[in-house]
Amino acid sequence: MPATASTPPLPHPLGVVAARDGSPGADVAVLAAHADAVEVCVLGPDGTEVRTRLPHLDNGVWFGRVPALTVGARYGLRTHGRWDPELGLRHNPAKLLLDPHARGIVGQIALTPEIYGHRVDAELRGDLTVPDDRDSAPFVPLGVRLAPPSADLRPREDERPRVPWSDTVVYEAHVKGLTVRHPGVPEAQRGTYAGLASPAVVEHLHALGVTSLELLPMQAFASEIALRRRGLVNYWGYNTLAFDAPHPTYATEAARRAGPEAVRDEFRAAVAALHEAGIEVLLDVVYNHTCEEGPDGPHLSFRGLDEATYYLRDAGGRPLDVTGCGNSLDFSHPRVVQFALDSLRHWVSDYGVDGFRFDLMTTLARTRDGFSPDHPFLVALAADPVLAGTKLVAEPWDVGPYGWRTGQFPAPLHEWNDRFRDSVRRFWLTDAREIAAGHHAPVAAGRGLRDFATRFAGSADTFDVARGRLAGVNFVTAHDGFTLADLTAYDRKHNEANGENNRDGSDSDTSWNHGYEGVDGDVARARARGVSQRNLLASLILSTGVPMLTAGDEFARTQGGNNNAYCQDNEISWVDWELDDEQRSLLEDTRALLGLRRELAVLREAGHGPGVPPREQRTDLSWFGADGAPMGVDRWHEADRRTLVVVVDAGGRLDADGVPLASVLVVVNAGAEAAEVVLPAGGAWRPRWSSVADRRSRPVAAGRGVRVAPWCLRVFTSV
Structure with missing residues (x-):
């Protein structure tokens, strides 16, 4: 039955959709289960607001028609209700909040007291018992209602590369860092979404043998307050603000000037171009926490709407952090599961994304009793028809109680195999360092050889064989930790530039500096380091499992010993494409190894199918x-x-x-x-x-x- 002017709005989907009766306005639905009222505020160019109070409430969702919310309009939300932070009730109409489902955003977060829901002093320590009546509207990001994309930018299922897991080679890269220094990328596209699909980058990925480009977080994110106070920014992006909007600053200047629709379309076009080149696009997504930090953090979105629903709390009602980031989303609540699933479908359906790597995924599988492989969110992922066929990869740990769960996630999830990383590094680096020094204790009882063989064969001691031999995503390095080159040049982290007196980052990188800390120009030492790098790469690429390379490792990119460059948006983190002879030699060897993996089918077999033993007996x-x-x-x-x-x-x-x-x-x-x-x-x-x-x-x-x-x-x- 067609919509008419009398067609009522619905409490779903959450967020903003075109009015069902065809009017210029929009239907809006907002989860705010503990609020007394919710207002949608449409802001004009001069900052004036047109406020519409949502009239309907159903199962915790406020919804209604907002005539002023036309295409291109900027908007935010305000909640009315009880202020009692100890109970997770932070309704403060003075704070303009971002719609958690906003698909376009404008504006930036300023480090000012006005963005908090409570009074703060100059040191940003607040009295949570006193709500702050200063209006935050001039200081916060706003949602933007976008027009539907043009038909030629809508993803098509038949254009997806759909690379089998057995053929998959993952390449983890940062949107900006990969191309910002690439001389073959047009200057206006360096460090942008458009740059990812430039011919120079595609040619490199093809020549290397990469099938799947995994992007560090590109859902719109914000920098932590502590970083801003040190004059730094969050470079990696694991601090999400808007889960359904691409990060605006990764778009070209022309797209940013044109607005959120152009930013959206630039990323869509990049995905389509990579698909045309046969390369999948995977997103590193961070649904375990938000950018609102700890209990005294800013009120930007979730906290002011419905903290009691969105954020994890212990049995006594106190905020509980199992991510180490100040807060954790509560996946024991159906609405949080719904929020994450809606967001994932959006990236698949509207952008054509081919899969996801889930940061700290143990948090997403926690019930009130702890981790569960039968968690409703994991069941929904496996059963969802939109997500069917996408690549789903878990980072199988968090920092909460019993958080390490490698090998315990169910199909169709694959998992980062940290046991592979640690065993292979020990075997070729730290054990080798001790042997070179005449010591033997680290390899007592043959631990090194047995561990190495177990990882090479697919880590059957970790992954249930019913999941096949490719359940583990093997890696030697990732964005977090030393680069491949730095694993062979440093025994200690050198994170002084991060402003934390070198206290941040891992103290155990299982590395070997080959007798000198850093680079000294010694030819023999450089050659020995190159051999170690090749041994690590060969172990990764030839082993059973899905290999993941970190961008730049193929030619020995260095971060100068910084093993936690999350806040370094500069030459420390950016990939340097000016290669010397040794780097070019390593690149050729990496290409050769990936060519062997592609050529030799026995290295890529999944272990499924008729004739495969029910238990892992690896007769091959x-x-x-x-x-x-x-x-x-x-x-x-x-x-x-x-x-x-x-x-x-x-x-x-x-x-x-x-x-x-x-x-x-x-x-x-x-x-x-x-x-x-x-x-x-x-x-x-x-x-x-x-x-x-x-x-x-x-x-x-x-x-x-x-x-x-x-x-x-x-x-x-x-x-």
């Missing part, structure tokens, strides 16, 4: 010692064993064209001395790659020995 993997004899139980426990041969057997299978699949043999010598390694039976083996320069290319017969340099990983394929 065989392990041998340097003498060519199989690794028995006793050998795995030999404390000084650092040489290993693994064969990934194709079993005589054929590819789609009837060509026999190649088997793969990997030799690992993680010791300080060269090793004579006998290649196991199975035919001849052709050298394909080595982390230490080796010009030999002729096949080696099974049963013959090859000399393997210290700290070396070599790859062979069957002939």
Whole structure:
């Protein structure tokens, strides 16, 4: 039945939608379950407001028609009701609040007392018992009602790359940092959404072998007050303000001048262009907390609307923070689950995004009794028809009680595998450092070799085999921590630029500076560091699981030893594309390794399908010692064993064209001395790659020995 002038508004969807009777106004629905009234305030160019009180209330949602909220209008919300912060009641009509579902925003947050819901002194410490009657409207961001996008920018399902997990190579990058210094990107597009899809960037990703570009947070975010006071900003973006709007400052200057619709369309166009190039777009999303900080933080959106519903509180009613960011959203409440799902669908349906990496996802799966793999939010993700087929990746921990949950999330979620990161770093760096110094304690009882083999084989001790061999997203580095180059150049963090007296950031980066802290120009040391970098990259790319690279690691980007560059929007964090000879050499090796992974199907098999054992028995993997004899139980426990041969057997299978699949043999010598390694039976083996320069290319017969340099990983394929 068509809408008419008498068609009543509805309490759903939440946010702003075009009036159902076709009038210029909008229907608005706002969750404010504990408020006595909610006003929608439309602001004119001179700051004057047209206020409309929402007349209807249903199940905690205030809703109604707002005639003044036409396309392009700027607006905010005001709530009336009880002020009792101890109960999560912070209704203060003096504070103009951002619609949590706003799809476009304008304005910036100023560090002034007026943005708080309570009185604050010069040091920004407030008396929560006293509401503040100063109007915050001039100091806060505003929502903007956007016009529908043009038809040519609406995403189409048939244009999605839909890369299988078995072929996926994730590349984690920062929207600005990736391109702001790239000489091949047009100057006006550097550091922007448009720059992501520029031919120079696409060419690099293609040549490297990347299938899926994962962007650090680009939902509109704000900088923490403590950072602003130190003259810094939140560069990474894990401090979300508007979950349905792209961050405005990542758009080109022309788009920013044109307004929120142009910002939206620029990101849409970038996604479409990347899709056309066959590259998926994944978003790093932060639904675990908001930018409103702790209990004495600013009133910008959620806190002033319905803190008692949105934010997590303990059994005694006190605010509970399991994220370490000042607040945590309460996913035990159905409305919070609804909010996150609505937002995810928006990015998939309206922008064409291909998947998400969920920051601190344990928070999103907490009930009143703690983490649950059957949490309603996880069930809804698995069952949602809009999100079906998207890539969903959990960061499987938070800082709350029993927060580390790697391996415990259900399908279809994949998970960041921090065990892979830690084991591979220890094996090639910290254990190697001790061995090079003549110490053996870190590898007592063969821990290093066993752990390394377990990670190489897919971490079956961590992930339920029913989820397949690709449940883990393997990584050696991420945005958080040392870069690959810095792992091999620093034993200690150097975060002085962050203004926290080097107290911030991890104190355990499992790194090895190879005898000197920083860069000293020593050629031999630089060469040794390059070998370690290649060993780490080869372990990542050749292992079972989904590999994730951090932007710039492919050519040894450095942050000068800063392992927590979250507040460094400058050359410390930005990718430098001016490469020296050694960086170009590493880039070529990274491309070669990813080319081998793409070529060799046995490295990418998911472990699903007929004939796969119900338990992980990896009959396609065989392990041998340097003498060519199989690794028995006793050998795995030999404390000084650092040489290993693994064969990934194709079993005589054929590819789609009837060509026999190649088997793969990997030799690992993680010791300080060269090793004579006998290649196991199975035919001849052709050298394909080595982390230490080796010009030999002729096949080696099974049963013959090859000399393997210290700290070396070599790859062979069957002939």
